[in-house]
Every structure is written in C-alpha cells, then in structure tokens.
Amino acid sequence: MSNIDWSKLRKAADIRAEADAARLSPLIAAEVQWAEQERKFAAEQLEAIEDGEECVGTERQWRDYRTQVRAWKLDAEGYPDSSLRPERPS
Structure with missing residues (x-):
C-alpha cells in the first residue's frame, strides 16, 4: 500500500494554465521589446515634427499611435x- x-495533486486546469504561460512567455x-522600440520611434517622429522636418503622418497621428x-x-x-x-501612421 x-x-x-x-x-x-495538480488539477488539469492548473497544468493547462502553466503550459499556456510557458507557450506565451517568449511571445x-x-x-515588450517591440513596444519599447516603437515608443522610441514615435518619440523621434514627434521630435522631428516639432523641428519642422518632413515626416510621414501628422503630430496627432503619432500621438495617437504612441497611446495605442x-x-x-x-x-x-489579442495580446500578444x-x-x-x-x-504606424502612413
């Protein structure tokens, strides 16, 4: 005996949740890396607009994009x- x-004892739901977390972690x-790069890029575009440089998109579009x-x-x-x-504004 x-x-x-x-x-x-582990529940099936817990096992599935752990598997989902492991699968989603790299995504x-x-x-996270993409969003950091895009925030920097949007800031550069807004700075260029402030400096009077020719850019794709308007200041409003870039501010809205940064918020998104x-x-x-x-x-x-839908994340991730x-x-x-x-x-990006086009």
Missing part, C-alpha cells in the same frame, strides 16, 4: 498576437 500526498517578451502602443500590453485584446499590433 502506498501513501498518496494529496497536497501535491510576450517579443511584444502604450496600451498594447498583457490585458489588451503580433498581427494585431497597432499600425
């Missing part, structure tokens, strides 16, 4: 699917 340590890391990029995080709809990222 063997003793079962019931405190170590989330890539999205900041909102692209774990609780955003890179195909659903905010799009």
Whole structure:
C-alpha cells in the first residue's frame, strides 16, 4: 500500500494554465521589446515634427499611435498576437 500526498495533486486546469504561460512567455517578451522600440520611434517622429522636418503622418497621428502602443500590453485584446499590433501612421 502506498501513501498518496494529496497536497501535491495538480488539477488539469492548473497544468493547462502553466503550459499556456510557458507557450506565451517568449511571445510576450517579443511584444515588450517591440513596444519599447516603437515608443522610441514615435518619440523621434514627434521630435522631428516639432523641428519642422518632413515626416510621414501628422503630430496627432503619432500621438495617437504612441497611446495605442502604450496600451498594447498583457490585458489588451489579442495580446500578444503580433498581427494585431497597432499600425504606424502612413
């Protein structure tokens, strides 16, 4: 007869959640890096506009884009699917 340590029992839902977290972890890391790069790029575009340089998009479009990029995080709809990222002004 063997003793079962019931405190170590894992539920199927917990196992699935752990597997999902492991699968999503590299995707989330890539999205965090992308968002950091995009925030820097948007700041550069806004600075160029302030300096009177010719840029694609308006100041308003770049400010809106920056806001959308900041909102692209774990609780955003579709996150971390890179195909659903905010799009740069064109």
